[in-house]
Amino acid sequence: MTMETPKYLLEADDDARKSPVRLVVVQGERRPAVDAADEAQVMTWPHLMLREAIALVALSLALSLLAIFFDAPLEEIANAQKTPNPAKAPWYFLGLQELLHYYPPLVSGVILPGLVVVALIVIPYFNINLKREAFWQENIKRKLVYFWASILALSVIFLFSSAHPVWPILIPLWVIAGLMMVPAVSPTRTGWRGWLGDRSLAFWVFLWFLLASTALTVIGTFFRGPGWQYTIPWIDGVY
Amino acid sequence: MLRILTNPQSLIDALTQNRVFRSIVRRGLSDTNRNRSLAIFSNFFLHIHPVKVNVSAIRFTRTFYLGGLSAATLFILIVTGVFLMFYYHPSVPRAYDDMKDLQYVVYMGPFLRNLHRWGAHAMVALVLLHMVRVFFAGAYRPPREFNWVIGVVLLLLTILLSYTGYLLPWDQLAFWGVTVGTNMADAVPLMGEQIKFLLLGGTKVNENALLRFYVLHCVLLPLALILMLCVHIWRVRKDGGIYLGDEEKPETEERP
Numbered sequence A: 001m002t003m004e005t006p007k008y009l010l011e012a013d014d015d016a017r018k019s020p021v022r023l024v025v026v027q028g029e030r031r032p033a034v035d036a037a038d039e040a041q042v043m044t045w046p047h048l049m050l051r052e053a054i055a056l057v058a059l060s061l062a063l064s065l066l067a068i069f070f071d072a073p074l075e076e077i078a079n080a081q082k083t084p085n086p087a088k089a090p091w092y093f094l095g096l097q098e099l100l101h102y103y104p105p106l107v108s109g110v111i112l113p114g115l116v117v118v119a120l121i122v123i124p125y126f127n128i129n130l131k132r133e134a135f136w137q138e139n140i141k142r143k144l145v146y147f148w149a150s151i152l153a154l155s156v157i158f159l160f161s162s163a164h165p166v167w168p169i170l171i172p173l174w175v176i177a178g179l180m181m182v183p184a185v186s187p188t189r190t191g192w193r194g195w196l197g198d199r200s201l202a203f204w205v206f207l208w209f210l211l212a213s214t215a216l217t218v219i220g221t222f223f224r225g226p227g228w229q230y231t232i233p234w235i236d237g238v239y
Numbered sequence B: 001m002l003r004i005l006t007n008p009q010s011l012i013d014a015l016t017q018n019r020v021f022r023s024i025v026r027r028g029l030s031d032t033n034r035n036r037s038l039a040i041f042s043n044f045f046l047h048i049h050p051v052k053v054n055v056s057a058i059r060f061t062r063t064f065y066l067g068g069l070s071a072a073t074l075f076i077l078i079v080t081g082v083f084l085m086f087y088y089h090p091s092v093p094r095a096y097d098d099m100k101d102l103q104y105v106v107y108m109g110p111f112l113r114n115l116h117r118w119g120a121h122a123m124v125a126l127v128l129l130h131m132v133r134v135f136f137a138g139a140y141r142p143p144r145e146f147n148w149v150i151g152v153v154l155l156l157l158t159i160l161l162s163y164t165g166y167l168l169p170w171d172q173l174a175f176w177g178v179t180v181g182t183n184m185a186d187a188v189p190l191m192g193e194q195i196k197f198l199l200l201g202g203t204k205v206n207e208n209a210l211l212r213f214y215v216l217h218c219v220l221l222p223l224a225l226i227l228m229l230c231v232h233i234w235r236v237r238k239d240g241g242i243y244l245g246d247e248e249k250p251e252t253e254e255r256p
């Protein structure tokens, strides 16, 4: 009678040739960037370590000086009966609080920030643009139609969806539309027009986010006072 | 003794050429490239770096060191934060009294609190700037796309950390800043009220909210941030180091 080999056999083996040690797994898609090795290299120690040390010291110095000369604010004890006017969130939320002036909380506090986070996450996945394909490279006619349709739609949305036109979003939109049109009108491959022409769609969308959110944050931080009315920081002070 | 003090080289030698020091730092200040390599990869803290780096990867204008500075700010915040925890009770009105103590009683208390406060603002700003720099460098594209997503998580965690800390002094600024923000949760369709209740431990900002924000701020969010940061920095290396530019790489173009 022959012994049946058990299905799962615990094999102890100390022969390195029989149980090879995995040194490296080369995957087709994600190889380490060894192909850039002709670039000049330096030793991490001391060159990078020294630079990191300098950066760390500079940062510590800057923050320490700030902490020595400027005191963190501390107001009266919290009082639910006494609402300050204006009641402002910390600066990184003032862009959203400024939007609250235009849209109901569902739009400005949930939908728009949600869309921004989703957009940030999908940026590397849409229009991957490996060759940094310039926006106006192919199908210029069809793209022009889509381009103006989108700009028009976005303009209409931000002009009429709120009681006031949302200028901090609209003006960056139009500036960017103008810049994007330059290479379409004069397709030069060199100079600053060539540079504009080489930008991808992702670049323009991100630039729009960046300009609009900066504008909203700056307005909310410096130009809004009691009742969320406009104030001039150098005349009325910063609230 | 005197001889050692007047001769810096022998002082350094005396300090670094002994068994105790060598058991901690395995290689001294190294002179040969072999020892310099070993200094990096035989050190737990330094092995996040490769032994050699491209010249252009360490150039200031490549990264402006913004990622590194974000991490350094995080480190300063953890150190000052631990010290603050020694003086802080997350209850009403004790929390506010502790702030006053930090201002007037605790030795170097104002410096400690100021450093933590400005550090927190600096970290949010540095992380935002780091994201902008990564985007304009084009470093978010494959193979780094998932590291960008991890970055977005890090950004959200950083903002949440800063925001939960904002409530802890329990002054008017803290209370109303957080009230404005958490009122937004009401706007979430269907489960807005529940979300707000979960966050605040009640329907308003009160001492339950203070305790929840304290636990989030001192335990949960820092742990999550540090964990994600480890993955982030590990992936920077696994994706081939800092993105250096746009040379056409035939292999990567074939990706479907």
Ligand code: HEM
Binding pocket: B063, B065, B066, B067, B068, B070, B071, B127, B130, B131, B134, B137, B139, B140, B144, B147, B148, B149, B150, B151, B152, B154, B155, B158, B229, B232, B233, B236, B241, B242, B243, B244
């Ligand atoms: C707690 C916050 C963060 C820390 C401490 C951090 C740290 C770092 C460090 C040290 C690097 C190495 C290169 C450099 O310094 O630029 C890096 C690279 C990178 N980071 Fe971050 N990061 C953070 C947040 C983010 C965010 C918010 C994003 C994007 C949404 C992001 C995306 C990336 C990407 C894609 C790289 C690779 C860049 C390249 O290859 O050039 N990180 N990060």
